[in-house]
Amino acid sequence: MIGQGTIEELQLTGVDAASFAGRPARSYWSESLERLRENRIGTAAGYAILFLAVVALLAPLISQFVTHYDPTAQDLNSQFVGPGAQHWLGADETGRDTFTRLVWGARVSLGVGFLTVTLQIVFGGGVGLVAGFFGGWVDTLLMRFVDMVLAIPAIFLFILMSILFTPNAITLSMIIASVGWGGVARLVRGEVLSVRNRDFMLATRSLGASNVRLMLRHLLPNALPVMIVAASLGVGAIILAEAALDFLGFGIHPPTPSWGNMLSNAQTYFAHSIWLVIFPGVMIFVTVLAANLFGNAVRDAFDPRLR
Amino acid sequence: MLAKFIVRRALAAIPVVVGVTVITFVLMHSTAGSYVPGLSLNPNMTPQEIQLLRSQLGLDQPLWIQYLDWTGVAWVMQHVGLGGLLIGAHDITPGMLEGSFGQSMVDGTSVTSQVFDRLPNSLLLTVTAIVIGIALSIPAGVIGAVRRGTRTDHLLTGMSVAGVAVPSFWFGLLLILFFSVQLHAWGLPFLPSGGVETPFTGGDVIDRLAHLLMPATVLSFVYLAVWSRFTRSSMVEVLSQDYVRTARAKGMGDRRVRYVHALRNAIIPLVTLVGLELPGLVSGGLVVEVVFSWPGIGLLAYQRALAYDYTMVLGIVTLATILVVVGNLLADVMYAALDPRIRLA
Numbered sequence: 216m217i218g219q220g221t222i223e224e225l226q227l228t229g230v231d232a233a234s235f236a237g238r239p240a241r242s243y244w245s246e247s248l249e250r251l252r253e254n255r256i257g258t259a260a261g262y263a264i265l266f267l268a269v270v271a272l273l274a275p276l277i278s279q280f281v282t283h284y285d286p287t288a289q290d291l292n293s294q295f296v297g298p299g300a301q302h303w304l305g306a307d308e309t310g311r312d313t314f315t316r317l318v319w320g321a322r323v324s325l326g327v328g329f330l331t332v333t334l335q336i337v338f339g340g341g342v343g344l345v346a347g348f349f350g351g352w353v354d355t356l357l358m359r360f361v362d363m364v365l366a367i368p369a370i371f372l373f374i375l376m377s378i379l380f381t382p383n384a385i386t387l388s389m390i391i392a393s394v395g396w397g398g399v400a401r402l403v404r405g406e407v408l409s410v411r412n413r414d415f416m417l418a419t420r421s422l423g424a425s426n427v428r429l430m431l432r433h434l435l436p437n438a439l440p441v442m443i444v445a446a447s448l449g450v451g452a453i454i455l456a457e458a459a460l461d462f463l464g465f466g467i468h469p470p471t472p473s474w475g476n477m478l479s480n481a482q483t484y485f486a487h488s489i490w491l492v493i494f495p496g497v498m499i500f501v502t503v504l505a506a507n508l509f510g511n512a513v514r515d516a517f518d519p520r521l522r
Numbered sequence: 523m524l525a526k527f528i529v530r531r532a533l534a535a536i537p538v539v540v541g542v543t544v545i546t547f548v549l550m551h552s553t554a555g556s557y558v559p560g561l562s563l564n565p566n567m568t569p570q571e572i573q574l575l576r577s578q579l580g581l582d583q584p585l586w587i588q589y590l591d592w593t594g595v596a597w598v599m600q601h602v603g604l605g606g607l608l609i610g611a612h613d614i615t616p617g618m619l620e621g622s623f624g625q626s627m628v629d630g631t632s633v634t635s636q637v638f639d640r641l642p643n644s645l646l647l648t649v650t651a652i653v654i655g656i657a658l659s660i661p662a663g664v665i666g667a668v669r670r671g672t673r674t675d676h677l678l679t680g681m682s683v684a685g686v687a688v689p690s691f692w693f694g695l696l697l698i699l700f701f702s703v704q705l706h707a708w709g710l711p712f713l714p715s716g717g718v719e720t721p722f723t724g725g726d727v728i729d730r731l732a733h734l735l736m737p738a739t740v741l742s743f744v745y746l747a748v749w750s751r752f753t754r755s756s757m758v759e760v761l762s763q764d765y766v767r768t769a770r771a772k773g774m775g776d777r778r779v780r781y782v783h784a785l786r787n788a789i790i791p792l793v794t795l796v797g798l799e800l801p802g803l804v805s806g807g808l809v810v811e812v813v814f815s816w817p818g819i820g821l822l823a824y825q826r827a828l829a830y831d832y833t834m835v836l837g838i839v840t841l842a843t844i845l846v847v848v849g850n851l852l853a854d855v856m857y858a859a860l861d862p863r864i865r866l867a
Contacts, residue, residue, distance in 0.1 A: 368805035
């Protein structure tokens with residue numbers, strides 16, 4: 216009922232119906248989703264990401280039933296075979312099938328992308344919520360820590376941690392998120408500060424709501440839009456950072472295929488086998504482009520400040 | 523007023539720097555504390571020799587003493603008569619207080635001298651990239667704003683959206699593939715694929731520019747994409763302002779209104795945006811430096827990290843962070859000098 220109310224209902228509560236001019240009241244969420252659906256480029260980009268995610272999830276099935284190659288299987292008879300009927304997108308120096316490796320590489324890129332963004336939203340959101348809600352020395356302490364983390368050049372911090380931990384997909388996500396959460400914490404804290412002293416907070420507190428309830432049921436929903444926008448705008452940058460780390464040799468190590476380490480490997484042979492350098496780069500580019508376009512659409516639809 | 527502002531900002535920067543040294547130090551030594559490079563390569567080392575090596579590197583001291591020694595606090599403590607508190611310490615040095623951020627575990631070279639040797643190369647690359655970015659993004663943004671909604675505008679917007687999504691290392695590889703490998707194969711003049719100058723024979727201005735061209739182009743690409751969009755939206759906003767209409771109403775020509783009145787106001791926010799890139803002056807080019815073997819700080823950190831030269835990486839990260847914090851401080855002071863509103867906030 217609430218949020219779906221018609222003019223008649225509003226009249227019952229004593230609101231002047233004339234000022235609504237016959238427009239049904241709708242919730243923020245349904246209105247934002249509607250706006251997102253109306254953005255054709257954004258929707259197309261969203262479906263592209265969804266498609267890539269499905270491909271990534273189905274990678275074992277694809278390599279078994281579609282390409283019939285294992286991503287790490289070497290075949291010295293097809294070293295540097297060009298794109299064609301045998302190997303659709305060519306093969307590398309040990310005869311591994313590029314197409315199959317790209318499909319498996321999508322697991323790394325998208326997996327790390329989504330996991331990292333989740334980690335930094337949850338952790339950064341939590342820190343921002345606590346800092347903004349409690350204020351005082353808690354706030355000072357947490358935000359000073361954020362200042363410190365963000366003061367270290369991110370790429371150096373990634374490299375420092377990568378040589379310490381020799382990452383797999385999960386630890387790599389944690390490494391990238393360990394920098395990204397700072398920005399989210401600042402955003403959420405700002406949002407919490409603008410809501411915390413409103414009358415409804417005082418009213419809820421006077422009804423006996425606990426701190427945890429105040430934070431989770433009343434502050435979090437208000438901070439959710441900026442978190443959603445930050446998350447969807449962040450994925451593209453994370454995928455780029457992950458690919459760069461793989462390329463430098465500080466991310467996912469061979470033989471596990473990732474788009475970044477495929478490019479790193481291609482550096483040696485690209486003068487005669489151009490497909491090795493073209494296709495992984497195109498995959499990164501297309502994925503990041505789609506993620507950014509979707510992120511922009513989400514921002515346009517959800518950011519309350521753009522209204 | 524300004525002096526007070528500077529002091530306040532400088533004091534606020536101190537805990538950040540101290541915190542960063544603690545974070546990087548703990549991170550490094552909690553996992554790599556007893557590691558000595560080369561040890562695993564030499565199985566014939568006796569325990570006594572290992573002990574001697576670790577003692578020389580200072581790794582046999584408690585962690586907190588290693589930290590105090592590294593930062594120079596231990597040296598100060600010794601000289602004010604508190605040396606007795608440093609149980610188990612030996613060979614205390616002034617550390618950071620004399621500008622020493624440690625030495626390489628692999629070849630014993632000093633972090634500070636290595637970093638400052640490479641700093642000019644890194645700055646040359648990033649500053650050139652920023653200059654190219656500004657020089658191209660302002661015209662691109664203005665054209666987009668003036669011809670809003672036309673095909674030119676859509677093309678420019680599309681290019682900037684695509685520009686953000688291109689991985690810089692891939693773009694660099696493609697440039698090398700065409701301008702170095704392919705042009706060379708065709709027997710045409712080609713661009714060098716790496717380094718700052720041709721060894722032995724090169725080193726003149728033309729040679730250095732040829733080496734700079736590709737890495738600077740790659741690095742400027744992202745700046746260009748972001749700043750041209752920003753200039754466009756800022757310009758669109760300014761063009762709808764009342765004073766622009768007034769200027770036009772009094773009979774001023776389109777050109778003069780756009781390029782004298784509107785543009786000047788439109789690029790003020792861009793100054794802030796460019797200022798935000800100052801921290802990137804030191805570290806921003808790492809990936810590009812690696813692709814083009816550009817001997818800057820990024821390449822140094824990359825090579826030392828691959829060699830597991832922990833103390834060197836730790837020193838580079840700390841020194842680079844301090845440079846960033848100092849750079850930010852300078853930028854803040856500059857803004858405050860330019861804009862009185864910031865000083866009072």
